[in-house]
Amino acid sequence: MAKGTRLRAPPARAGSARSPDLASPALPRCPEKELQRPIWVIVILLFVSCAYIASCTPGLRVSPGLQRRSLPADESPVGRAAPRTPQSAGDAHGSHLVDEEHNVRVVSPPLSQLDKLTESPSAAERAFLSFMLDNLPAGWEIYIKPHLNGLQPSLVVLHPTVGIGVFEVLDEDMAFALQREIDRLLLRAKFLKEEITHIYCPRCASRTGVMVLTSGLVCPESDDHALRHAFYESRRRRGMLASPELYPLIGRQTIEKADMRYVFSAANPTRSPSPVMTERMAADLRNWLVEPDVSVRQRRPLPFLNLQQRSLATQRTETGYRKIRGPAGSGKSLVIAARAAQLASEGKDVLVVTFNITRPRPVKWCTRQTVGPPSPA
16 A cells, blocks of 8 residues: 555445444455356356256266276266166177076077177187077076177176176197197186276175186087196196186086086086175176177168169179279268178178278178168268
């Protein structure tokens, strides 16, 4: 305050009982506070709008990617999210099979779609799948070659009150495999178990939770005795012999017995439910096991061709050559993929040559599809 400056009280208003000497000095107006009022009003309105939209949106789920966070069991958003499971026999994500006793079994993807998968199951994998379909008790769900961020084991079985089984099926006779190949297979078996218990099913990460997961190797072409002899030393070094039921080694004779006690002890019909396995743990894992929507779409027909594109994809020129020109986004690659799919559906071999390194994979996916009806131009 400058020297000699004095504050004067404002004159009293008419009708006021206060003395002019006791009146408060006039304070300068604060434009910042006046601006804060409409901002807070806008924030409150946005919050209310978001809450209203969330309450009106059916089927709102938490992304499975949140499972990678280390959250307590009671606070995990995955535990509160509705599990994504196939519901009907015609669901593209899976099918429901009914046996003679009217027991329903979930199988994903559907058995009718196995030949259309990006990596179709081998003969040995199909044989073991048939064995599990015939011998697994009711209540067990079967997931064929689930992606699991690229791990893609041959088969995963799940029961919400008993446990989890992960199986890697091999086509070769592994009784005479090299030592480094044996070590690689056993390391993969342990790696699958650790990945599922710590990342894809975080509720299994406790010491007791590990006991509900079985990771086995299936060798239908190998003799049981020779197989155990070849794998004995490597299994002993890794501590697998201490709990052989958690790391089963399944050969030809074991499968021929058709006794689940020797193939997958957790699925023994006489075994009581696990005190550790819960529905929440099963829900955590289902989000990763059910086939993603992008894989399902890759098996559907190509319905997004207009009349001109469909004509180019399904008709052949007199010379057999055709040059297609157009701006970016006009559908040139789509026509090529549709033409390849059309030729592949006729049983012909297709070779696609491209300068773009990212183009072959989507074209390969499209060749597994058939050309659907044209869409409006």
